[in-house]
Amino acid sequence: xxxxxxxxxxxxxxxxxxxxxxxxxxxxxxxxxxxxxxxxxxxxxxxxxxxxxxxxxxxxxxxxxxxxxxxxxxxxxxxxxxxxxxxxxxxxxxxxxxxxxxxxxxxxxxxxxxxxxxxxxxxxxxxxxxxxxxxxxxxxxxxxxxxxxxxxxxxxxxxxxxxxxxxxxxxxxxxxxxxxxxxxxxxxxxxxxxxxxxxxxxxxxxxxxxxxxxxxxxxxxxxxxxxxxxxxxxxxxxxxxxxxxxxxxxxxxxxxxxxxxxxxxxxxxxxxxxxxxxxxxxxxxxxxxxxxxxxxxxxxxxxxxxxxxxxxxxxxxxxxxxxxxxxxxxxxxxxxxxxxxxxxxxx
Amino acid sequence: xxxxxxxxxxxxxxxxxxxxxxxxxxxxxxxxxxxxxxxxxxxxxxxxxxxxxxxxxxxxxxxxxxxxxxxxxxxxxxxxxxxxxxxxxxxxxxxxxxxxxxxxxxxxxxxxxxxxxxxxxxxxxxxxxxxxxxxxxxxxxxxxxxxxxxxxxxxxxxxxxxxxxxxxxxxxxxxxxxxxxxxxxxxxxxxxxxxxxxxxxxxxxxxxxxxxxxxxxxxxxxxxxxxxxxxxxxxxxxxxxxxxxxxxxxxxxxxxxxxxxxxxxxxxxxxxxxxxxxxxxxxxxxxxxxxxxxxxxxxxxxxxxxxxxxxxxxxxxxxxxxxxxxxxxxxxxxxxxxxxxxxxxxxxxxxxxxxxxxxxxxxxxxxxxxxxxxxxxxxxxxxxxxxxxxxxxxxxxxxxxxxxxxxxxx
Numbered sequence: 001x002x003x004x005x006x007x008x009x010x011x012x013x014x015x016x017x018x019x020x021x022x023x024x025x026x027x028x029x030x031x032x033x034x035x036x037x038x039x040x041x042x043x044x045x046x047x048x049x050x051x052x053x054x055x056x057x058x059x060x061x062x063x064x065x066x067x068x069x070x071x072x073x074x075x076x077x078x079x080x081x082x083x084x085x086x087x088x089x090x091x092x093x094x095x096x097x098x099x100x101x102x103x104x105x106x107x108x109x110x111x112x113x114x115x116x117x118x119x120x121x122x123x124x125x126x127x128x129x130x131x132x133x134x135x136x137x138x139x140x141x142x143x144x145x146x147x148x149x150x151x152x153x154x155x156x157x158x159x160x161x162x163x164x165x166x167x168x169x170x171x172x173x174x175x176x177x178x179x180x181x182x183x184x185x186x187x188x189x190x191x192x193x194x195x196x197x198x199x200x201x202x203x204x205x206x207x208x209x210x211x212x213x214x215x216x217x218x219x220x221x222x223x224x225x226x227x228x229x230x231x232x233x234x235x236x237x238x239x240x241x242x243x244x245x246x247x248x249x250x251x252x253x254x255x256x257x258x259x260x261x262x263x264x265x266x267x268x269x270x271x272x273x274x275x276x277x278x279x280x281x282x283x284x285x286x287x288x289x290x291x292x293x294x295x296x297x298x299x300x301x302x303x304x305x306x307x308x309x310x311x312x313x314x315x316x317x318x319x320x321x322x323x324x325x326x327x328x329x330x331x332x333x334x335x336x337x338x339x340x341x342x343x344x345x346x347x
Numbered sequence: 348x349x350x351x352x353x354x355x356x357x358x359x360x361x362x363x364x365x366x367x368x369x370x371x372x373x374x375x376x377x378x379x380x381x382x383x384x385x386x387x388x389x390x391x392x393x394x395x396x397x398x399x400x401x402x403x404x405x406x407x408x409x410x411x412x413x414x415x416x417x418x419x420x421x422x423x424x425x426x427x428x429x430x431x432x433x434x435x436x437x438x439x440x441x442x443x444x445x446x447x448x449x450x451x452x453x454x455x456x457x458x459x460x461x462x463x464x465x466x467x468x469x470x471x472x473x474x475x476x477x478x479x480x481x482x483x484x485x486x487x488x489x490x491x492x493x494x495x496x497x498x499x500x501x502x503x504x505x506x507x508x509x510x511x512x513x514x515x516x517x518x519x520x521x522x523x524x525x526x527x528x529x530x531x532x533x534x535x536x537x538x539x540x541x542x543x544x545x546x547x548x549x550x551x552x553x554x555x556x557x558x559x560x561x562x563x564x565x566x567x568x569x570x571x572x573x574x575x576x577x578x579x580x581x582x583x584x585x586x587x588x589x590x591x592x593x594x595x596x597x598x599x600x601x602x603x604x605x606x607x608x609x610x611x612x613x614x615x616x617x618x619x620x621x622x623x624x625x626x627x628x629x630x631x632x633x634x635x636x637x638x639x640x641x642x643x644x645x646x647x648x649x650x651x652x653x654x655x656x657x658x659x660x661x662x663x664x665x666x667x668x669x670x671x672x673x674x675x676x677x678x679x680x681x682x683x684x685x686x687x688x689x690x691x692x693x694x695x696x697x698x699x700x701x702x703x704x705x706x707x708x709x710x711x712x713x714x715x716x717x718x719x720x721x722x723x724x725x726x727x728x729x730x731x732x733x734x735x736x737x738x739x740x741x742x743x744x745x746x747x748x749x750x751x752x753x754x755x756x757x
Contacts, residue, residue, distance in 0.1 A: 011715060012698035015598055016533050022593040031516035034583065037590040054548045055599040056586065059540050066602040068548075068609045091514045091580070098449030098506050103442075115431045125474045129562060130486075132572060136557035144547055147582065154550050154579035157557070161572035162509075164565065165452055168474065169441065172455045177437045178477035180430035187472060188484050191558065283399070285407045286430035299428070313399065338369055338398055 018060050033088045034148055044084075047075055050143040057145045071141045076255040078142050078196050080248035083152040086240045090155035095233050097166035106174045106226050112299045113223055114176045119290035120221070121171040123182035125164050127211065130187045131241075132160030134203050138196050152244055159237040166230055174224075180286045189270055197252050197259070198266045204245020206270060209323055212238040213316040214282065214291075220308060221294045242323070249327035264335060271337035282313070283339075317343040374402055382411030391418055433478035436460065448510065452566055453502040465672075467491045467563025475563055488561040494672035495614050496560055498664035501570035504657045508573035513650050515584035519643050524592045527640055530712040534703035535640060536594035541700060543585035544600035545628075549621070550578030552608055556617060570661060577654040584647055597703075601694040607686055615669060615676065619683035622662040622740075623691060626733040629655040634725060638707035659736060666740035681745050684737075688748035695726070696750075726754050 025037040038044060042058035050073035053065040072078050080086075109117070135153040142150040171178050190207060193199035214221070215238060218231020252259055282291060288309065289302075295312070296305025317340045324332045333344060370388055378388055391401050391414070404414060407426065436459045443450045456463070460476040467475075468491065471483035490496055527535070553575050560568050589596050604624065611617035632655060635648025670677055694700055701722060702715070708725065709718020730751050737744055747755075 010698075011702070013702060013712065015537050015699045015702065016530060016712070018597055019595050021595060023590040023595045024593045025587070025591045027516075027521040031514070032519070032521040032587050032591060033516045034587075037587055039590075042590060042596065053599065053602060054544065054551070054605065056540070056544050056547060056582075056596065059544065059596040059599040062599045062601065064602075065599060066606050068602075068606065087579075087583075088516060091516065094509070094512055096449065096506075096509050098443070098451050098509070101450070103450045112428075112431070119430050122474055122477045126472050129472050129474070129565070129568075132568070133558040136554040136575075139551045139554035142551065144544070147547055150547065150551060151579045151583060154554065154575050157554060157572045158576035161505075161569045165505075165569055168565075169450055169452070169455060172439045172441045172457075172460060173450060175438055175440050177435050177439045178460070178474055179435060180433045180478045181471070181473045181480045181483075188486065191487065283403055283406060285403070285426070288403060288406075289426050289428055289430070302426070310399070338371055339402055342397055342399060 030088065030092075034084045034151075035088070038084060038148075044075070044079070044146070044148065047145050049073060050145050052143075054144045056147055069140075071143045072146075072196065073143065075146055076252055078138075078146050078149045078248070079251050080149060080152070080244045081251055082243055082247045083148045086244055087148060087152045087155055090152070090159065090237075090240055093236060094158070095162070097162050097169055097230075100233065101166065101169075101229055102226050103169070103173055105224065107224050108175060109223055110298065112293060113297075114174060115179065116290035116293035117174075117223060117227065118171045118176035119179040119286050120294065121167040122178045122180065123284070123287045123290075124211075125167040125171070125178075126182050127187065127207070128160050128163035128167065130190055131203065131208065132157050132164065134190045134193075134199060135160075137191060138199060141196065152240075156241055156244075159241070163234050163237065166234065170227065170230060182284055182287055186270070193266075197248065197263065200245045200248050201263060201266055202270055204241050205249060205323055205327070206267075206320060208238050208241045208245065209320050210282065210316045212242055213319050214312060217295075217308075217312055217315070221291065223294065246323050246327045249324075249329065253328040260329070263329065264332065267332060268335065268337075271340055282316075314343040314345075318345050370398070374398075374405055377405040378411075381405065381408065381414075383414055384411060387411065387414060387418070394418060430478075435476060435478050448503075448506050451503065451506040452569060453506070456502070463493060463497070463566075464563060465493045467493075467561050469561070469563070472562055475565060488559060490560045490614055491563065493564060494669055496564050496567045496665065498567075498661050498668055500660050500664045502566045504661060505566065505569045505573055508570070508577065508654070508657055511653060512576075513580070515580055515587060518650070519584065519587075519647055521587070521591055521643065523643055524641060526593060528711060529593075530706060531640060531710075532592060532594040533597065534706040535592075535644070536589040537597035537699060537703040538638075538707065539585040539589035540597040541600040542628075543582050543589065543596075545605070545624075546578045546581035546585065548600075548605050549608075549624070550575045550582065552617070553578070553621075556614065559614065574658055574661075577658075581651055581654070584651070588644070588647065598699050601697050601700060603693040604687065604690040607690045611683075615680070616683045618662065618665060618669075619680055620687045621658075622666060622736070623684060623687040623733065625655060625658045625662060626736045627691065627729045629659050630729040630732040631725070634728065637721065637725070638704060640707065663736055663740045666737075666742065670741055677742070680742065684744060685746060685748065688751050692748060692750045723754070723757060727757065730754050 023040065023042065025032060028036055047057055052067040052071055054068055055061055135156050139150055139153055190203045193202060212235060215231045215235035218228050222228035222231055282288060292302050292305030292309050293299055295308035296302050321333050321344055333347060336344060374388065388401055439458060441450060441454045441457060444454050469479060470485040470488060472486050473479055553571055557568055557571060608620050611620060629652060632648045632652035636645055639645040639648055705715055705718035705722045706712055708721035709715055
């Protein structure tokens with residue numbers, strides 16, 4: 001048997017001579033962020049070709065490094081110009097569902113209101129569950145050349161775990177319980193995506209956009225300060241996910257304009273070919289009805305709730321169109337599926 | 348047909364703005380299923396109802412006769428709110444059992460909501476404890492057995508991970524870094540390059556396994572989400588250290604062990620390989636003071652070790668539970684650990700892995716012999732801790748890799 005190199009080592013030290021350009025990032029106002037180290041040959045602008053080996057951008061390639069299976073070779077497939085900033089923001093704005101929600105301030109609610117809130121939370125805990133699995137599914141395909149996009153998705157997984165847990169906590173903290181499963185929410189289309197951009201448009205822009213518009217009406221939906229805080233804190237996280245998706249779409253359209261029709265095709269499928277309202281559809285009857293009760297303020301004010309629900313739906317669709325316009329897909333306005341088109345304000 | 352007078356009013360209000368929309372085929376099919384006469388949808392639209400209303404009615408299961416009656420000016424149909432009456436456990440008031448931790452996911456495991464079944468048989472994304480739809484699409488999960496993934500400790504560890512989070516950009520005193528001798532700085536940077544690679548890769552691999560685990564064991568998924576987030580932070584912290592003090596990134600990490608992780612076909616195999624790597628890295632970082640060159644590194648290694656201790660606690664308890672529940676799979680695990688040890692040893696014997704550590708332990712390239720001596724002791728400790736961790740999980744390695752044995756016996 002050859003000598004054990006751990007117990008009887010020789011000396012190589014060739015790794016001391018791999019580079020001679022010193023990198024000395026200095027911390028800024030927000031500490032030493034990814035932005036400060038995104039310089040020179042380590043920057044995303046200096047990204048070389050992908051190599052399927054999980055070599056971090058800027059590291060010296062190892063001769064003989066094995067491939068790990070396919071991942072995206074092109075930056076535009078996964079990149080978003082704001083992912084560096086969004087990851088750092090995520091690290092600074094993590095919160096705790098256990099301690100940052102005033103659980104002991106929950107007040108006993110009328111039974112129908114509590115049931116409506118619990119039904120909504122049952123649906124939301126499912127939605128957020130899928131929203132964590134979906135980026136997880138794609139992370140192995142994100143090259144380490146674009147690691148900031150990967151880190152952002154890892155922060156999203158953490159956010160979605162917290163959302164899944166906070167809505168479960170809310171359902172079980174105020175004399176209620178979980179209610180009917182929210183099947184039929186269009187969630188499977190998220191995990192059916194076969195391309196990162198397809199996934200991102202459907203999940204980040206469409207589904208999380210719809211959820212975000214709803215969370216922003218949390219002041220109307222929530223019946224207690226704790227409920228309102230849950231929606232506010234969750235909306236803050238969703239904003240990051242949404243921003244990643246919008247800017248990813250923009251990056252793709254700017255760098256690979258030939259993909260425009262392909263992206264329309266994904267959206268045609270999600271919102272047009274089927275009668276469904278897109279991924280994250282809130283028109284599923286238990287969700288629709290519980291939202292109307294909460295928005296109206298009771299079963300006896302259901303009709304008022306319906307009015308507000310229609311406002312919510314209108315807001316969801318118009319914000320969705322606005323986000324697509326920001327990303328450079330403003331022509332989507334003229335191609336929206338029928339269930340969405342009816343709510344769009346005139347241009 | 349509608350769910351309320353206001354809905355109809357709202358529809359009429361917007362009728363003037365109505366455009367001609369194609370009626371989706373799904374809507375027509377659903378209407379047919381519910382016994383709606385042909386043309387009834389068009390009739391509803393012509394009366395000023397929105398397509399949204401029609402769809403809401405179809406999704407709500409309003410049958411053709413009722414729809415026709417409503418459109419003819421008959422009585423309004425109110426929702427039945429059937430979801431209010433589903434037979435789930437009601438009246439739950441979870442309370443924080445530990446005020447310091449707040450309302451934890453463990454506090455929710457009361458009544459039937461605390462029943463964590465040995466086998467979970469719902470293939471959808473249903474939340475444990477909610478009332479299932481009669482028919483659901485299969486969401487593609489592959490892990491439905493508690494014995495494969497479960498460890499009781501993942502419930503408190505999830506909340507502890509959140510409580511103990513840290514921020515690489517602001518919790519480490521970057522401005523305190525002082526110039527180091529070039530060989531020492533390059534050794535730090537080479538170690539950081541390797542560890543950043545390993546952390547990113549591990550995070551990506553764990554992430555890829557999340558969609559395999561069914562909702563029956565959501566606490567495990569929550570905990571693994573914290574692991575993934577911890578690994579993101581480690582990736583970032585190590586890279587920042589490499590680029591903050593006059594060095595740079597060195598040679599990428601060796602690929603033998605990481606490839607073995609990628610080749611894992613099942614969760615137990617994956618978990619065995621991560622058990623090995625995480626145990627070795629935990630010992631490394633717990634001993635970070637011995638190779639840290641400044642306070643920032645000491646702090647960073649201590650924080651990383653605290654994160655990795657949670658991972659290790661999960662590994663030990665999961666593996667113990669797995670062996671207890673599935674004793675017939677005990678022998679099989681030796682194969683995975685054997686493969687992992689062989690590949691890890693390949694990584695360790697690479698001078699680009701061992702020499703930076705030896706240089707840091709020795710205090711410079713002129714002290715490599717002393718550094719290697721210390722590295723031998725550190726490697727021995729790593730292997731011993733690994734064997735001890737396996738023993739804590741009630742597992743005795745039958746054929747510990749011969750090179751690892753030599754390290755132990757040296």
